[in-house]
Amino acid sequence: MFNNFFLRISKLRKITAFIIWIVQRKIGFFLFLRRIRIRFQFIFSLEKLEVFFTAGLLLFVLCWGAFLGIVYYHFNSLKSIKDLDDYSLYEVPTVVYDIKGRKITEFYLYKRNLIRYQEIPETLISTLLTAEDKNFFTHGGVDFLGILRAFITNIQAGAIKQGGSTISQQLAKLLFTTRERTIARKLQELWLTFQIEEKYTKQEILEKYLNKVYYGNNQYGLEAATHFYFGKEAKDLNYAESAFLVSIPPSPTYLNPLRYPMRTKEKQEIILNSLVRENLLTREEADKQFKIFWIDFQQRLISGDFYKSKTESFDEAPYFSEYIRRLMIEKFSESIYTGGYRIYTTLDIDKQKIGQDILNAHLKTLEEGYKEDVKKLYESIKSGNHNKLIEFFGYAFNLDGLDFYKAELEEEAYQNVYDNDLAALDMVYSAFNMTPENLLLENILTAEQGLRLDYRPEGALLSMEIPSGRIITMIGGSGYTPFNQLNRTYQSRRQPGSGFKPFVYLTALMSRRFTPSSLINDIPLIYKIENDELWTPGNAGGNYSGRVRLREALKKSINIVSIRLIEALGIEAVTQVASKILGLPFERFRQDFSLALGTSELTQMELLKGYAVIGNMGKDVFPHAIIRVEDRYGKAIWEPEKEIDAKEKEQLIPKEYAYLITDIMKGVLGPGGTVVGERAKAKFNNYAAGKTGTTSNFKDAWFTGFSPFVASSVWVGFDRGVSLGRQGYSSKIAAPIWLEFMREILKEYPANDFPYQGGLIKVPICSVSGKLPTEYCKEIIDEYFIYGTEPKDSCDICEKDAIATEKEIDKIELFKKP
Numbered sequence: 001m002f003n004n005f006f007l008r009i010s011k012l013r014k015i016t017a018f019i020i021w022i023v024q025r026k027i028g029f030f031l032f033l034r035r036i037r038i039r040f041q042f043i044f045s046l047e048k049l050e051v052f053f054t055a056g057l058l059l060f061v062l063c064w065g066a067f068l069g070i071v072y073y074h075f076n077s078l079k080s081i082k083d084l085d086d087y088s089l090y091e092v093p094t095v096v097y098d099i100k101g102r103k104i105t106e107f108y109l110y111k112r113n114l115i116r117y118q119e120i121p122e123t124l125i126s127t128l129l130t131a132e133d134k135n136f137f138t139h140g141g142v143d144f145l146g147i148l149r150a151f152i153t154n155i156q157a158g159a160i161k162q163g164g165s166t167i168s169q170q171l172a173k174l175l176f177t178t179r180e181r182t183i184a185r186k187l188q189e190l191w192l193t194f195q196i197e198e199k200y201t202k203q204e205i206l207e208k209y210l211n212k213v214y215y216g217n218n219q220y221g222l223e224a225a226t227h228f229y230f231g232k233e234a235k236d237l238n239y240a241e242s243a244f245l246v247s248i249p250p251s252p253t254y255l256n257p258l259r260y261p262m263r264t265k266e267k268q269e270i271i272l273n274s275l276v277r278e279n280l281l282t283r284e285e286a287d288k289q290f291k292i293f294w295i296d297f298q299q300r301l302i303s304g305d306f307y308k309s310k311t312e313s314f315d316e317a318p319y320f321s322e323y324i325r326r327l328m329i330e331k332f333s334e335s336i337y338t339g340g341y342r343i344y345t346t347l348d349i350d351k352q353k354i355g356q357d358i359l360n361a362h363l364k365t366l367e368e369g370y371k372e373d374v375k376k377l378y379e380s381i382k383s384g385n386h387n388k389l390i391e392f393f394g395y396a397f398n399l400d401g402l403d404f405y406k407a408e409l410e411e412e413a414y415q416n417v418y419d420n421d422l423a424a425l426d427m428v429y430s431a432f433n434m435t436p437e438n439l440l441l442e443n444i445l446t447a448e449q450g451l452r453l454d455y456r457p458e459g460a461l462l463s464m465e466i467p468s469g470r471i472i473t474m475i476g477g478s479g480y481t482p483f484n485q486l487n488r489t490y491q492s493r494r495q496p497g498s499g500f501k502p503f504v505y506l507t508a509l510m511s512r513r514f515t516p517s518s519l520i521n522d523i524p525l526i527y528k529i530e531n532d533e534l535w536t537p538g539n540a541g542g543n544y545s546g547r548v549r550l551r552e553a554l555k556k557s558i559n560i561v562s563i564r565l566i567e568a569l570g571i572e573a574v575t576q577v578a579s580k581i582l583g584l585p586f587e588r589f590r591q592d593f594s595l596a597l598g599t600s601e602l603t604q605m606e607l608l609k610g611y612a613v614i615g616n617m618g619k620d621v622f623p624h625a626i627i628r629v630e631d632r633y634g635k636a637i638w639e640p641e642k643e644i645d646a647k648e649k650e651q652l653i654p655k656e657y658a659y660l661i662t663d664i665m666k667g668v669l670g671p672g673g674t675v676v677g678e679r680a681k682a683k684f685n686n687y688a689a690g691k692t693g694t695t696s697n698f699k700d701a702w703f704t705g706f707s708p709f710v711a712s713s714v715w716v717g718f719d720r721g722v723s724l725g726r727q728g729y730s731s732k733i734a735a736p737i738w739l740e741f742m743r744e745i746l747k748e749y750p751a752n753d754f755p756y757q758g759g760l761i762k763v764p765i766c767s768v769s770g771k772l773p774t775e776y777c778k779e780i781i782d783e784y785f786i787y788g789t790e791p792k793d794s795c796d797i798c799e800k801d802a803i804a805t806e807k808e809i810d811k812i813e814l815f816k817k818p
Contacts, residue, residue, distance in 0.1 A: 092340030092632055096324055098316070098349045099472070099627075105315040107325055109337045115223040117207040119235050124222070125206065126280050127242035131271045133167045136206075141168045141197035142190070169193045170249075171209045215245060216252035229257070231300075239281050240289035243271040244297075261301075265294065317352045319476030319487045320345075324625060331629075331638060340632030346470035346625050346641075351745045355461045355473045358740045359714075363478050366457050366716070366733060370725060458719055460488035461741065462604050463712035466615045469622045469644065472710070472745075488715060493601035497730070498557045499693025499702045500598030503578040503610065505554050506653065506661045508565045510577065515789050516551040516664055517770030520561045527593065537563055537597065540694065540729070547797075549770045551783070555667035557674055557692055562596040571595060580652050582610040583620075598693060607704055608713040614665075615689070615706035617757055618658035620650045656759030660784055663754075665689035665705070675703070675735040682739035686746045687753040692735060698728030703735040707742065709749040714738045760784045766795040774799060 093108035129136050165173075172192035196205060215225035225245055226234040237245070247267035248255050257264040272290060275281040315321050324343060328336045335341075461475040476487030486492060508514040522545040527535045539559050545552075553561035566574050574596070575589045582602070589600045605623060612621040622644045629638040666689045669679050674692050690705020699721050704713040714734045717724060724733065762784055766777040771791045773780045776798040785791075 092338065094328070094336045094339060094341040094343065096321060096343045096345060098345060098347045099470070100348065101344075102316075102349055103314075104317055104345065104347065104349065105321045107328070107336050109218065114211050114221065115207070115234055117203045120206065120210060120222065121235050121237050121242070123239050124210075124234065124237050124242040124245070127239060127271060127275060128167070128206075128210075128246050130274050130278055130280065131243075131246050132165075132170075136167055137202050139166060141166060141193040166193070167209050168196050168205055171205060171212070172196060174209070174212045213249045214252050215248050216256050217258060238289055239275060239286065240268070240272065240293040243268045243275070244293065247271055257297075258301075261297070315480075316349050317347055317474065318480035319489070320347050320352070320471075320474040320625070322480075322485065323474060323476075323487060323490070327626060328629070341637075342630040342632075342634070344627045344629070346465075346472060346627060347474065348472045351463070352473045352475065354744050355463070355475050355741050358737055358744075359459050359461050359475055360478055362733075362737050363457055363459050363716070366724075370457060456718075457716060457724065458488065459714065459716045459737070460492075460604055461712065461714050461737065462489040462608055463710055463741075463745070464608065464612060464621075464623050466612055466706060466709055466711055467619065467621060467649075469612065469624055470627075470641075471623055471625045473712075474625070486719065488604065490603050490605040492719075493603050494700050494715065494717065495600070495695045496598040496602050496607050496702055496704075497693035497695040497700060498559070498562075498598060499607060499691050499704050500578070500600070500602075501554060501557065501562050501596070502614065502661055502665060502691055503581060504562050504565050504569075504574050504596050505550065505664065506581075506614070506657060507569055507574045507577040508550070509660060509786070510653065510657050511569055511573070512786065512789055513568070514550055514565070515770075515783075515785055515791075516549065516660070517765050517783050517785075517791060518550045519547050519770050520550065520553060520564050522546060522548045522553070522558050522560045525560060525563060529592070535593075537593075547768075549767075551664050551667060552672070554664050554691075555670070555673045557668075559597055563593050566593055566596040577653070578610070581613050582606055598695070604713050604715055607702075608711055611690075611704050611706050611713070612711040613652055614658050614662060615708070615711050615754075616658075617655040617662075617755075618651055618653040619655075620652050622647070654759070655757040656786060659754065659757040660760065660786065662689045663784060665691055666754075668692065669705075674731045675739070678731060678735045679739055682736060682743055684739045684743045686742065686751060688742065689754070690735075690738070692730040694728070694730040698724045701728055701730035701733040703730055703738040705738060705742075707746055707749070708752055708754050710742070710746065712738060712742055714741070759787060761787055761790055763790045765791060766798060769795040769797040771795045 093106040095106050096104040098104050169189060172189045200208070210222040212221065214220055215222075215229075217228065219225040219228045222245070223234050225248075226232060226237060226241075229245070230237075230241055244257070244264065247264055247270075248257065254260070255264050255267060269290065272281070272286045276283050276286050324345060325336070328341070328343065332339065332341070456478070458477050459475075460477060461473060462471070463473045464471045474487075474489050476489050476491070477484055508518075509516075522539070524544060525537055527537075529535050537559055540557070544560065545556075545558065548556075548558060548561060550561070571591050571593070575586055575591070578584075578589060579586050584602075584606060588602075589595060609621060609623055612623070613619070624640055624644055627639070627641045628636050631637050666687070667673050668690055669675055669684075669688055675690075686707055688705055688707045690703060693700070693702030693704065700715065700717040701724060702713070702715050704711075706712070714737045716730075716733050716737070762782050764773060764780050765771060765783045766773040767779040767781050768777065770783075772794045774795050777795050778798065
């Protein structure tokens with residue numbers, strides 16, 4: 001390019017050489033002046049004239065050199081027109097793939113569908129040249145007559161009505177990413193225009209221009225714009241459609257046909273009139289096409305096809321894709337939209353779809369039941385004439401949920417507007433540029449969607465492989481929409497409730513003061529806390545078991561036992577264990593006894609990570625979603641999984657303790673466990689361990705668990721913290737989702753039990769006392785113990801009970817004697 005450049009400015013080099021020639025001969029010039037001075041004896045000082053002339057000449061030379069330097073700098077920094085040859089250098093979307101190499105989605109600012117010259121219809125070419133560049137096939141890049149004609153037209157109109165840039169000049173402009181208006185930029189554009197004209201044929205220039213030009217609404221290139229605006233291919237364009245498209249590029253924002261259709265319509269009509277004057281189209285045909293065009297276009301506006309095209313794009317896992325996008329932005333900034341990266345992720349599309357379908361089916365059933373229950377309750381209270389009481393509680397305690405039924409009725413009204421009138425209203429408002437009405441319409445739409453979200457149960461499902469930590473499903477909600485983008489797997493912190501108890505029990509086991517057979521008194525408790533207030537924790541359902549073994553307490557999720565354990569162990573000890581396993585700072589955990597009931601808020605990913613560590617027999621797990629990232633040429637530029645694999649996985653807790661707590665948690669799904677009934681209904685037959693989690697007032701329902709190969713977590717609740725109702729137990733709401741999902745995805749994994757880790761001893765014990773059995777013990781079971789913690793004492797409960805029973809029998813017999 002640079003050699004060509006210097007050849008093109010050979011004239012400038014000759015001028016420079018001429019100046020140097022003059023300088024070389026200035027001595028002879030001044031000798032000539034001296035001879036004149038001697039002959040005519042001038043009274044003025046020729047020495048001064050010589051100094052003045054020399055200074056002027058040097059100044060001219062310096063200015064000329066500076067000019068050449070500036071020209072060289074600007075032209076040397078020009079973008080090469082070679083970029084026009086290689087379409088792969090155009091802004092290319094980044095593609096996201098799943099674990100099996102299937103496309104999940106793309107990241108882009110706009111999409112570009114390339115088209116060849118042979119596919120461009122004559123209607124479009126004629127319309128474009130008539131409107132923008134009549135002499136395109138005859139000029140050499142710059143149309144001086146066109147510039148003069150545009151100048152005269154604009155003077156007569158008193159405004160800018162016509163431009164003088166040719167198609168070649170417009171293509172040159174498209175090589176720049178900024179739109180500055182300076183003399184230097186104009187010179188650069190002119191230089192590129194001449195290069196383009198010299199290198200490419202007129203047909204090639206048209207092809208490149210139509211593939212690069214912007215048509216508004218994130219549509220780049222003729223083919224993409226045709227699909228967006230008309231739902232057809234460019235080869236099928238008629239004159240009215242061509243005039244519509246040609247009218248947009250000069251000012252895509254001002255002439256945006258979706259926002260200002262009347263402006264585009266006016267420009268389109270002007271272009272059609274030009275076609276008629278050039279005898280490319282008859283007046284009758286122009287009027288007919290114009291009329292049919294706007295009937296069809298208005299119908300597309302009313303049907304909402306444009307809005308769907310703008311908001312709906314191909315994405316197999318939108319919540320996961322957004323998670324990936326944020327990771328990529330953090331690493332590569334905005335280049336992810338144009339850099340053409342290939343992101344290979346851990347997600348399995350098949351499992352993602354299974355999880356989404358199962359979650360949505362259960363949420364739909366839950367929503368229907370919830371609404372019906374609330375409506376019945378509302379009508380019941382209303383029939384009892386308690387409306388003022390409802391209003392009092394609503395205002396006194398800010399209980400918006402008491403207005404649920406009224407909100408349902410409002411939602412129906414909004415829905416009617418949304419379904420029947422939204423697109424039509426938006427078209428009218430846009431046509432007349434009625435901004436306040438647009439704002440009102442937006443408020444109505446937002447309110448309508450808000451009502452749906454406020455009073456609709458949501459859910460989240462997250463799963464990862466053990467021990468790799470690969471995230472195989474990430475479902476952040478019931479459906480990803482402009483109004484429902486919160487990814488509840490990692491962006492939302494909720495109380496895990498009883499789902500936190502395994503960390504309390506694990507701390508108890510690791511203290512060696514408690515074993516699975518330790519007896520704890522499950523009786524009502526009262527604590528005095530700050531300000532002399534009383535805290536009275538209780539069990540779900542208000543039932544108490546009296547003496548209960550540790551294993552049974554976790555299996556049945558008894559709150560009192562967890563509180564007694566944290567009281568005995570100390571809050572700090574439990575916090576240290578939880579902090580280490582979950583990988584969270586100490587400050588994230590509440591420092592009171594309620595910690596035992598899961599009142600410290602966690603994200604679903606944080607909680608699942610802790611369970612995965614337990615499932616990995618105490619060894620650390622690093623959840624991750626990206627395997628590697630390649631550039632557009634296939635070169636790996638970021639490999640997060642390699643970085644994780646290179647790390648030494650710390651043994652966060654001894655493997656024998658991890659195995660022991662896992663064995664206890666298996667009981668949650670076994671006989672007497674909280675989800676054994678749901679397990680039978682789901683026909684779940686795999687080895688697994690897990691824990692339910694129900695928070696106060698039934699606001700959150702959790703089930704988190706793991707098999708030897710996969711850990712998964714399910715959360716269900718309302719984003720606003722509304723109660724799920726008295727039947728909102730996690731065993732009935734979250735566990736069925738988890739069981740159905742795991743039943744399906746575990747079909748691809750071996751049906752193995754958790755591998756024994758050693759360090760344990762199995763001892764027969766009395767099921768009542770948890771101690772060594774005696775002849776009085778009726779039920780003897782086997783129990784695991786860490787070596788050295790197994791019971792040494794014999795049962796002292798069954799013998800007392802047996803003696804007491806014998807005495808009662810003696811009393812009865814004595815009473816029967818005559």
